[in-house]
Amino acid sequence: MELNGLFTIFDSIQKEKSTDMKLPFALAKRFVAAESFEETVPKIKSINENGIKVTLDLLGENVADKTTADETVEIYLNLLNNIHDAGLKSTISIKLTMMGLDINKEYCKENLFRLLDETQRLNSFVRIDMEGSDYTQGTIDIFKEAFQKYPKSVGVVIQAYLKRTKKDIDELAELGADIRLCKGAYSEPSTIAYQSMPEIREAFKEYAKILFEKTSFPRIATHDDELIEWVKTYTSENSISKDRFEFQMLYGLREDTMKEFAKNGYNARVYVPYGTMWFPYFKRRLMERKENIFFVLSTMFKK
Numbered sequence: 001m002e003l004n005g006l007f008t009i010f011d012s013i014q015k016e017k018s019t020d021m022k023l024p025f026a027l028a029k030r031f032v033a034a035e036s037f038e039e040t041v042p043k044i045k046s047i048n049e050n051g052i053k054v055t056l057d058l059l060g061e062n063v064a065d066k067t068t069a070d071e072t073v074e075i076y077l078n079l080l081n082n083i084h085d086a087g088l089k090s091t092i093s094i095k096l097t098m099m100g101l102d103i104n105k106e107y108c109k110e111n112l113f114r115l116l117d118e119t120q121r122l123n124s125f126v127r128i129d130m131e132g133s134d135y136t137q138g139t140i141d142i143f144k145e146a147f148q149k150y151p152k153s154v155g156v157v158i159q160a161y162l163k164r165t166k167k168d169i170d171e172l173a174e175l176g177a178d179i180r181l182c183k184g185a186y187s188e189p190s191t192i193a194y195q196s197m198p199e200i201r202e203a204f205k206e207y208a209k210i211l212f213e214k215t216s217f218p219r220i221a222t223h224d225d226e227l228i229e230w231v232k233t234y235t236s237e238n239s240i241s242k243d244r245f246e247f248q249m250l251y252g253l254r255e256d257t258m259k260e261f262a263k264n265g266y267n268a269r270v271y272v273p274y275g276t277m278w279f280p281y282f283k284r285r286l287m288e289r290k291e292n293i294f295f296v297l298s299t300m301f302k303k
């Protein structure tokens with residue numbers, strides 16, 4: 001079956017009102033830790049036991065009304081406290097569209113600041129994920145204001161595939177912001193984003209160099225061996241010690257590599273998504289790599 005055909009079926013099942021028609025979580029469990037925080041805790045503990053930190057992501061995006069956005073902030077506030085009380089080595093990653101970016105920028109900022117007050121109090125950290133290009137400017141604007149007020153509690157993400165990143169990275173690195181560098185996960189047109197892997201990799205390396213030079217603790221988020229090997233060589237040749245940066249990977253991918261990193265003295269952090277609204281995240285992971293699709297199809301036919 002064509003991939004798009006498969007997604008059309010998945011999409012229509014997911015939108016179906018009847019709970020009987022919901023896609024089974026078993027499909028997503030390769031990439032999503034669990035549907036609730038309680039079920040996610042043992043998985044975080046086991047990752048932490050291997051010397052690897054976590055950033056926890058409550059799945060969801062594009063909240064359209066203030067009631068839901070307010071509820072989401074409450075959930076995040078509880079989450080920060082629950083992580084703290086459980087003694088987990090975990091920060092959180094959030095999406096501004098879950099906190100009202102589609103509704104009103106000022107309102108979204110107020111929600112973020114409410115969350116950052118508590119983050120600061122608990123000595124924790126919030127990473128603002130980067131979403132599709134419609135949100136890049138809004139996210140950077142809000143991040144810059146947040147960073148001024150809460151410099152130790154908030155960081156942002158930069159996507160190497162976007163052509164505008166050349167300018168953004170200079171500005172953010174100059175501020176000394178805490179940046180996660182990734183390739184970018186959304187489908188963007190060639191007018192604004194590089195499409196070929198060699199170009200994206202070259203951009204990634206150029207931006208990583210800027211982060212190593214100008215920021216105190218870059219976060220390198222990739223599963224790509226070429227980039228990982230390049231980072232190891234670049235840092236060792238430029239006397240950048242292993243404790244001055246961090247490798248990040250997604251839950252369910254390359255677990256052995258992450259354990260190797262930790263064993264060899266590199267900082268390693270796994271992005272752990274959980275929650276019931278896993279479909280868009282799951283779809284992005286399938287689109288990225290055909291091996292992921294074969295894995296999911298095989299789970300569909302297993303008991």
Ligand SMILES: Cc1cc2nc3c(=O)[nH]c(=O)nc-3n(C[C@H](O)[C@H](O)[C@H](O)COP(=O)(O)OP(=O)(O)OC[C@H]3O[C@@H](n4cnc5c(N)ncnc54)[C@H](O)[C@@H]3O)c2cc1C
Binds near residue numbers: 180183186249271289
């Ligand atoms: C921690 C983290 C946070 C992220 N946050 C964001 C975000 O906020 N916004 C956003 O747009 N995107 C985000 N992403 C996703 C990112 O932008 C990419 O879409 C995703 O990481 C795929 O690119 P890649 O460099 O990892 O490898 P790919 O480009 O998918 O693969 C390149 C090569 O890497 C190797 N490889 C990849 N996966 C595996 C595997 N499982 N096992 C063995 N080899 C493998 C293969 O050789 C492959 O050919 C994040 C990614 C990570 C890791």
